[in-house]
Amino acid sequence: MNEFFTNILENSSMPWLSALALGLMTAISPCPLATNITAIGFISKDIKDRNRVFINGLLYTLGRAITYTGLALIIFFGADQFKFSGFFQRYGEKFIGPLLIIIGLFMLDVIKIKFPGMSQLTAKMQNKTRWGYFDAILLGLVFALAFCPYSGVLYFGMLVPMTVASASGLYLPAIFALATGIPVIVFAWVLAYAVSGIGGVYQKVKSFELWFRRIIAVLFILVGIYYMIRVYF
Amino acid sequence: MRTIRFILAFALLLPVIACNAQTTRKASNAVTSGKVEAYYFHFNARCMTCKTVEAQAKADIESLYPELVKTGKVSFKAVNLDEAEGKAIGDKLGVNGQTLLLVRGEQKINITNEGFMYAVSQPDKLKAVIKEKVDGLFKM
Numbered sequence: 001m002n003e004f005f006t007n008i009l010e011n012s013s014m015p016w017l018s019a020l021a022l023g024l025m026t027a028i029s030p031c032p033l034a035t036n037i038t039a040i041g042f043i044s045k046d047i048k049d050r051n052r053v054f055i056n057g058l059l060y061t062l063g064r065a066i067t068y069t070g071l072a073l074i075i076f077f078g079a080d081q082f083k084f085s086g087f088f089q090r091y092g093e094k095f096i097g098p099l100l101i102i103i104g105l106f107m108l109d110v111i112k113i114k115f116p117g118m119s120q121l122t123a124k125m126q127n128k129t130r131w132g133y134f135d136a137i138l139l140g141l142v143f144a145l146a147f148c149p150y151s152g153v154l155y156f157g158m159l160v161p162m163t164v165a166s167a168s169g170l171y172l173p174a175i176f177a178l179a180t181g182i183p184v185i186v187f188a189w190v191l192a193y194a195v196s197g198i199g200g201v202y203q204k205v206k207s208f209e210l211w212f213r214r215i216i217a218v219l220f221i222l223v224g225i226y227y228m229i230r231v232y233f
Numbered sequence: 234m235r236t237i238r239f240i241l242a243f244a245l246l247l248p249v250i251a252c253n254a255q256t257t258r259k260a261s262n263a264v265t266s267g268k269v270e271a272y273y274f275h276f277n278a279r280c281m282t283c284k285t286v287e288a289q290a291k292a293d294i295e296s297l298y299p300e301l302v303k304t305g306k307v308s309f310k311a312v313n314l315d316e317a318e319g320k321a322i323g324d325k326l327g328v329n330g331q332t333l334l335l336v337r338g339e340q341k342i343n344i345t346n347e348g349f350m351y352a353v354s355q356p357d358k359l360k361a362v363i364k365e366k367v368d369g370l371f372k373m
Contacts, residue, residue, distance in 0.1 A: 003354040006350050006351070006354060006355065009350065010350075029280075029282070082327065082328075082329050082330070083329055085329065085330050086314075086328075086329020086330035087329070088330075089276065089329075089330040089331055090276055090314070090315075090329075090330065093278050094278075095244065099240065099241075099244050102240055103240060103241070106236050106240065134238070135238060135241075138238060138241040139241060141241075142241050142244050145244075148278070148280055149275070149276065149278065149279060149280045149282075149283045149331050150280045150282045150283065150349065152330065152331060153331060153345055153346070153349045154349070157345050157346045157349070158346055230278050231277065231278040232277075
């Protein structure tokens with residue numbers, strides 16, 4: 001599979017096709033698989049609503065696109081590419097482990113913190129449905145920053161040089177992001193479709209969604225521990 | 234859920250804060266030498282492809298230039314940027330991240346992209362690239 005994408009990269013004279021191949025190479029590599037699995041869990045949390053899961057998947061991809069485009073723009077406008085990529089390659093994986101564990105613990109309600117003065121504002125946010133969508137975008141924004149060694153090379157070493165070569169290449173990170181998000185969207189949607197297929201059984205078990213969310217929380221913690229072990233031990 | 238939102242937002246700002254806090258390091262002069270040195274720079278956390286790139290590049294150097302490796306005219310060194318010694322070498326050569334680099338005196342050729350594209354699925358292509366670049370460096 002990888003050879004197929006490498007051949008596309010070598011022979012393609014169309015930058016968008018190269019960006020697509022790079023994104024798919026990133027998506028199928030074992031390295032970012034753990035964050036992808038976590039993302040699938042997170043965007044499937046509204047599992048009773050298939051359309052919502054699909055929209056969450058698209059918004060998660062939008063979040064990734066914003067990060068990838070933003071980073072490319074910063075380099076385009078003169079940031080030191082080597083220093084920049086070095087920073088993300090060095091720290092990307094280091095921050096994602098603790099972050100996933102903390103999010104998991106909050107999802108399980110093991111930790112509860114009330115930010116002073118924030119409660120009224122956040123209560124307003126909570127009441128609006130669109131903030132629910134915002135979570136998926138935020139997750140995409142953050143997860144895209146977690147470069148593993150392989151995806152770091154594909155993005156900073158190959159995609160960014162193509163992107164910053166001229167202003168007309170600035171759409172390429174969005175295509176890259178779409179390709180990295182496709183497996184997440186597809187799997188989340190298939191999961192939601194399969195669960196809704198259970199139909200009657202699902203309707204009767206009212207606590208199913210609560211338990212599903214708990215499983216996702218545990219998934220966050222396990223993947224976080226995996227990253228911690230990988231990076232720190 | 235709102236707490237999670239704050240954590241995610243904070244995580245997003247973290248790189249900006251940390252990046253600004255970093256001091257600018259001046260790139261010092263490269264290692265001056267008549268021999269060709271191949272370096273593979275990495276961090277503590279390493280993926281399968283990364284390990285393959287290192288192993289393949291090392292094997293290629295040793296099989297392409299056995300005599301020169303023995304006499305020390307060609308060398309291969311894996312460098313961990315998470316260690317003080319490795320960081321010092323990285324600073325000297327202007328390397329901040331995962332990199333496969335060929336160095337001869339002031340000349341540096343970065344073949345990281347080729348390494349990651351070919352090491353796993355088409356190792357012969359990586360070998361050809363290494364040969365072409367190392368031979369080219371000796372002709373300079």
